[in-house]
Amino acid sequence: MKKSTISGKFTALFLCALLISAISGFAIADVIWEPEDDFYMSHAEDCEFYGKGLYSNGESGYLEFFSKPEGVGIGFAKNGELFFSQFSYASNDETWFVVEFTRNGEHIAPPDYSGDIEFGWVKLSDTIEQYDSADFLEQFSAEISSGEFTEDSLISMDIIAWTYPCSGEICEMIPDVDEALTFSNTYTDAEGRRWGHCNYYYGHRDFWVCLDDPTSESIPAVTQQELVFHQPNAETPPAATGNSVTMIIIICVAAVVILSASLIIALHKKNSADAQK
Amino acid sequence: MGNEIISSLVTSLALTLVLELLFALICGIRRWREILLVILVNVMTNPPVVLTHNLMRLNSPVFITIALEAAVVAIEGFAYKYSASSIKRPFLFSFGANVFSYLLGLLALHIYNGG
Incomplete structure (x- = not known):
């Protein structure tokens, strides 16, 4: 076959494959963060x-x-x-x-x-x-009042957003809130403090505000989740799962590589011998 | 877990062999020794590359992929150069065959994933 024909076919094939792959490769970015896994x-x-x-x-x-x-x-x-x-x-x-x-x-x-x-x-x-707002809402559902409302006293204040009432865990400080801050649930803690639950406010999601003390960062925590962890038996972790199987696969692949390389060398020698005849 | 790696190795090798043999046939390679050579070089190079990607959790950086593929092209090119007299441009053939199988393999994966 002539070189120009092979070269022409190769070029055409390459361009077709490149074009098809480029068309199928376009993706539209999604607004939801997704792991790069x-x-x-x-x-x-x-x-x-x-x-x-x-x-x-x-x-x-x-x-x-x-x-x-x-x-x-x-x-x-x-x-x-x-x-x-x-x-x-x-x-x-x-x-x-x-x-x-x-x-x-x-x-x-x-x-x-x-x-x-x-x-x-x-x-x-x-x-x-981790115990969170959803767990709190479920656990204390009988004590939580539902119904949308706004709290005018909070307007223009820099409020503290908590994960849930008396969690001891601050989500963030939200500065200069306005009338768009709307609460959907209310809870009164054991000390009589009123809390409001907000699902969404200008990008801030699922947080609680102590309506009676909205700027305090030192509201005492009440433990809702007792955490008991398994203690390690040794200073170092155990062996990783799956490594023995992986080692066997690596050995098999190495064997295949060596075998095929040997056959290629044998083929080369055969071709050389035939060429000398 | 081992079954998934083995399945990945077998599927990738089978698809690569089909595509590269197709490329070889289109390029006019007909002698059985050279067809056998195409099969052997891909059996030699494809499993290590696929296994490397699996062990690196398929999250390997792009430059790693490029380096591996470049090594494959070079190794296959040398094999064709010294063992296939009718392939006049062994490295170009190796490059073309690997690009062809890589891109069409990508397309096949895209279709399989419902893209």
Whole structure:
């Protein structure tokens, strides 16, 4: 076959493949933040929004992170650390969460956004879900009054937004609020302080305000969640899951590479021998 | 977990072989020894690359992917150069075959994922 024909066919094939791939590769950005995790991106439709904190609580005293649900172990975090997950995935009898983290020496730690952020998956059974506003609303539903209202006394104030009444955990300080701040639930704590729950205010979501003391940052906390973590049996984490199987696969692939390379060399020698005849 | 890696290796190799053999046939390669060579070089190079991506959790940076693919093109090019006398431009053929299979593989994955 003539060189020009091969070259022409090759060029045409290359351009077609490039064009088809370019067309199929366009994606429209979504406004929802999504983790840059390959498993999540290929299984996004099977994942559900979660949006809660998770305390690490593995039985060994360490929480194991995985490359993907039922994947290879990629490291451990000490129990008691608080992570946050936006999405969950159900696999067989286990629920998995995709989590951001940072490597801190030998261990995995909650994300430090000044450094490298990685993604991993953890099992629900190895965590304790953080108590949050949704849990508070459910637990104290009998004591919470529903109904939309505004609180004119808060206008122009710099208010403190809390995760839930008497949590001891401040979400943020919201400056110079206006009449758009609307509450949908009311709760009165044991000390008689009124609290208002706001679902959304100019990008601020799901927070509580102490209506009787909206600027105080020192409202005492009342413990709603007793956290008891598994203690580690050893100073170092156990062996990562799946590494023995992975090692076997690596050995098999190496064997295939060596075998095929040997056959290529044998083919080369055969061709050389035939060429000399 | 091991089953998923093995499935990934087998699927990728099968798809690569089909696409690169198709490319070779389109480029006029007909001798059985050279067809066999195409099969062997891909059996030699494809599994290590796929396994590397799996072990790096498929989150490997772009430059890693480019480096791996460049190494594959070079290795396959040398194999064609020294073992396939009828392939006059072995490195160009290797580059073309790998780009062809990579891009069409990407398209196939996109279609499979319902894109």
